[in-house]
Amino acid sequence: MSTPDRDQNTANGTGFSRRDFIRGSGAAMAATAIATSTVEARADDKAAKPNVKPAEATEVTLTVNGKEHKLKLEPRVTLLDTLRTDLSLTGCKDVCDTANCGACTVHIDGKAVYACTRLAHDCEGKKITTVESLKDGDKVDPVVSCFVKHDASQCGFCTPGFVMAVRAFLNSKPKASLDEVRKGLGGNICRCGTYHGITECALEMAKGG
Numbered sequence: 608m609s610t611p612d613r614d615q616n617t618a619n620g621t622g623f624s625r626r627d628f629i630r631g632s633g634a635a636m637a638a639t640a641i642a643t644s645t646v647e648a649r650a651d652d653k654a655a656k657p658n659v660k661p662a663e664a665t666e667v668t669l670t671v672n673g674k675e676h677k678l679k680l681e682p683r684v685t686l687l688d689t690l691r692t693d694l695s696l697t698g699c700k701d702v703c704d705t706a707n708c709g710a711c712t713v714h715i716d717g718k719a720v721y722a723c724t725r726l727a728h729d730c731e732g733k734k735i736t737t738v739e740s741l742k743d744g745d746k747v748d749p750v751v752s753c754f755v756k757h758d759a760s761q762c763g764f765c766t767p768g769f770v771m772a773v774r775a776f777l778n779s780k781p782k783a784s785l786d787e788v789r790k791g792l793g794g795n796i797c798r799c800g801t802y803h804g805i806t807e808c809a810l811e812m813a814k815g816g
């Protein structure tokens with residue numbers, strides 16, 4: 608028995624079989640699908656990456672520890688990054704960078720503030736004080752000596768932030784009670800658990816020690 612050839616299977620004898628037709632339309636559909644998905648992918652890509660130009664760095668003058676610094680910064684830069692990177696004031700630590708730990712505490716116009724939550728440009732015209740200001744030659748702020756006396760530091764990573772928090776707290780409440788000390792320092796975290804020493808230090812100073 609002979610195998611039917613292509614001509615025998617065509618309706619009009621042109622040599623174009625049903626199988627050829629199905630093969631051809633399958634390929635066309637696949638090509639259309641690929642083309643469509645490429646166009647969609649490009650559209651998605653455009654949507655994911657809008658044509659946003661980086662903001663330009665502009666001039667800002669920051670007053671830190673009594674000195675004026677003229678800087679050129681992008682608007683997105685935080686005070687913490689500026690202090691550490693541009694001014695090499697690395698006492699304030701970058702730990703959580705999300706306003707959760709207090710390691711970056713500095714003073715702005717006398718108030719304890721998380722430097723990671725402030726944009727540098729927003730601090731123009733304000734008085735910024737960092738932990739470095741608590742040392743003048745051989746002299747250190749009494750809070751620093753009291754931390755040493757009460758062994759209120761282990762790894763030390765939270766310590767500069769805590770020292771600044773204690774200093775600001777005692778400036779505003781020099782005669783604080785134990786409860787007030789605990790509440791007043793609640794914005795700072797110590798992973799080494801030196802809370803007892805820090806509380807003792809703040810209390811001793813509140814009692815005039």
Ligand code: FES
Nearest residue numbers: 704707708709723
């Ligand atoms: S680094 Fe700013 S609060 Fe933790």
Ligand code: FES
Nearest residue numbers: 761762797798799
């Ligand atoms: S001393 Fe280590 S985190 Fe506080």
